[in-house]
Amino acid sequence: MTSSNRLYLFDTTLRDGAQTQGVDFTVADKVAIARELDLLGIDYIEGGWPGANPTDDRFFADPPEFQNAKFVAFGMTRRAGRSAANDPGLAAILQTKARNLCMVGKTWDFHVDVALEVDRAEYLEMIGDSLAYAKTRMEEVMFDAEHFFDGYKANPDYAMACLAAAEKAGARWLVLCDTNGGTLPHEVERIVGDVVKKIPGERLGIHTHNDTENAVANTLAAVRAGVRQVQGTINGLGERCGNANMIALIPNLVLKMGFETGLKDGALQRLTHLSRLLDDRLNVVPNRSAAYVGTRAFAHKGGLHVSAVEKDPKTYEHVDPETVGNQRIIVVSDQAGRSNIMARFRQIGLEVDPKDPGVARLLEIVKEREAEGYAYDGADASFELLARHELHTVPDYFALHSFRVLAERRVNARGQLIALSEATVKLDVGGRRAMEVGEGNGPVNALDAALRKALLPVYPELQDMRLVDFKVRILDAAGGTAATTRVMIESADAERRWSTIGVSPNIVDASYNALYDAITYKLFRDGAKPAERA
């Protein structure tokens, strides 16, 4: 009942992924992630639920422009006892900038009875009404069939009637959801096998959760049974045990099962980057054991394995790590990473001869620094500076002599609680010693202010540069050894955004290192001339 080999990828990182306990995307996070997904060639990007919280309202009021993807809002069927046209939840969604809607509705009789407490026949009308009304305002609407598998097991006729109501109302896709995540692959195979006898697979989607550790397998089973829209999240983000992991699904479906998608050339090679970018945004440690993209995914430890891999990597590797932008890790091989580094050079726009000894030296430096706690995946600007520094193309714009930062909290003379931060810097710029003091919200902010005050007279370019994000992680805190602090800073000017990194046992020191890179990058990109000695 399914004739096409083309799969449609639907990413719900920004909606269902945002439901994860402890996850709290900012609007800037949503914009950055949506842009990456769009560049990859994902067909649908679900951005959130307008009306549910202020972040989603702001994101939907001013979404980025998409090159490839359809931008989707999530919403719910109308309330009982109200017309769709008068439903405030629906109204909030239909007036956003999204022209596509994924509308969730029940399909499990138990939920209609117990959670909604609505008559079953009336609920079928609610599905039909809501979608039909939304269809008049949207380019594309689809039906998110919540608890479809549980519903089908309990009452297949009712579950199918819900799909039929949505289909009749004009839903482009009927997405079969395993909302509670308890269904096993052989059950998915059987139930989808039944459904495709009545509804073509080109109209069906699959949305699974990982509560039995089978989200990926359940998705593959549904696709093999005929479903052609695949929903998932980056890194399997999502509430409870997470959603189906798009990062594992894509290579399974494309490399191993031969399906066609809308992914652009080179998209698979960006999966490792995409995975780590999300973790950086969420300030979490990447899962080293992640399928395809984990740092351990192609690491070879056993001596026997290593010697076989050296003879032929196929002996112990199911795919070539480069196909997903990852790399082989072998203790004895300095080949590891060279192609990766070369690929990064091309991305920056640096022309380098692969035989240049600087490449091997840089590889060594990156390895050493990563062992110290640096992570260049989310810090493109720091990587670029490091590479250019090795090739002697970045000048030193100034030289720090010392800084001192003070933060205090006390009750002032009028009995008010005050918190203040102050920083002093001494540095050499343009052959002169500058000494300045700055204030700020916190020590890093104060240090930033003092640095600018010292540098602005010489480098007016710094005027429009600002700090937009600042993240801190303590590494090895649980290890009992002295903790190392990693600071990532995102900066912006009118034209671009860039990320830099600093590592030190001391957070202020680490922040200074990241600030130094941020300022240097800005000056270099603007073509600033190092100030001559006075």
Place this chain on the structure above:
Amino acid sequence: MTSSNRLYLFDTTLRDGAQTQGVDFTVADKVAIARELDLLGIDYIEGGWPGANPTDDRFFADPPEFQNAKFVAFGMTRRAGRSAANDPGLAAILQTKARNLCMVGKTWDFHVDVALEVDRAEYLEMIGDSLAYAKTRMEEVMFDAEHFFDGYKANPDYAMACLAAAEKAGARWLVLCDTNGGTLPHEVERIVGDVVKKIPGERLGIHTHNDTENAVANTLAAVRAGVRQVQGTINGLGERCGNANMIALIPNLVLKMGFETGLKDGALQRLTHLSRLLDDRLNVVPNRSAAYVGTRAFAHKGGLHVSAVEKDPKTYEHVDPETVGNQRIIVVSDQAGRSNIMARFRQIGLEVDPKDPGVARLLEIVKEREAEGYAYDGADASFELLARHELHTVPDYFALHSFRVLAERRVNARGQLIALSEATVKLDVGGRRAMEVGEGNGPVNALDAALRKALLPVYPELQDMRLVDFKVRILDAAGGTAATTRVMIESADAERRWSTIGVSPNIVDASYNALYDAITYKLFRDGAKPAERA
């Protein structure tokens, strides 16, 4: 071709799990984990590879006494050009205290040709010889058919000939291994379906890896096709992306598929404990999203979900969390409604009348604070303190007067670059003014040190409390308004871990707020009495 419903569970945490990059079990770890597995009723416990490293030699020289399990050594077929009786590797294994052997051998012609460089027919003899000789010294021997699925795809006749050689030599089990982890569930189903036509499922085992995120599904597919021995590791430990996760497999096989095992009464309820025990031994943070046993596995965040779960947990739970020793968690977040808050009260053990005006007041405070940047999702201890504070059940253990923190970087008299942080605090405790100074890696660390120094004489409970994680986020930095800093701190003592949060425009101030909650929670939970005025 398989008539029995009895599955045999084979745990290889201490052998294949020990291959994980970064994992290094001590003998004491191995003893503790093996004892737990034995008490559970696991049929086979593979302890390691005697002769491969000193830890395994010591563990096998003096293993614990097992109540239920068979203790298994891992080893390899003899080398080419030597008799089994004269093979030093085999000899090392046969003289240990283990009476059961799992012997790995090739089944992929490509590996025999490229990795071993041995004639294919000769290799069949090596398998037969080695197992037959081991069988004369051991109670039970089994054959670990490395790369069986890749081998079967490449040359099914040769792969089956390897199994036949092992079967003929007396192997109790022939374990089909997906060593590189690249096989998908539908392939496992097809290939095992072929194998059971020739070898009964009661003689077959399955051993999978998670390189496509399908290790659990591949195992289930093999079992459904007839295989009756299941290999896996606790938490899916194992090299690269890990082995099949026994912690997810067991409830899937027992609760959902109805198989019989040798597990003792109450074993399933110990799974959550077992999972966290391994993480504690390895000193890693437990995977919060782990199927069945993660702290998020039964966490409910959205307000709609929560109100349905309160009506009937089956609405959003695929199994009862208590069946696997886990618990339901109701998360407080910006979507929180009254039902979330009430559910949280019950979990903390707070008896509150839902009509109490304090509930509505608390809800308002939570909303206000979340608008300021607080996120109680990941900060249970701060939420509990806030709630108890509203109900006047938390004392003030001390009162801060002021603190001052200094961080500097400079070149010292000997020309070395140094970074140092120092903090002073003034606070009232037990009616006295304490004034102390502390040093640290960074300002927060220094502040923590100074606070402890001031409080320890009065509250010796604080001695065993330590800071295990520290995360910082800048909120709304992109919004153009003054940035707010959110600090989350995780603390631990010998018994528990707890998370607290602080928000302020100043990072040091935010950190102080989170530290204050962390210390107060510790003292409250330990039942400390607020120090009387002197």
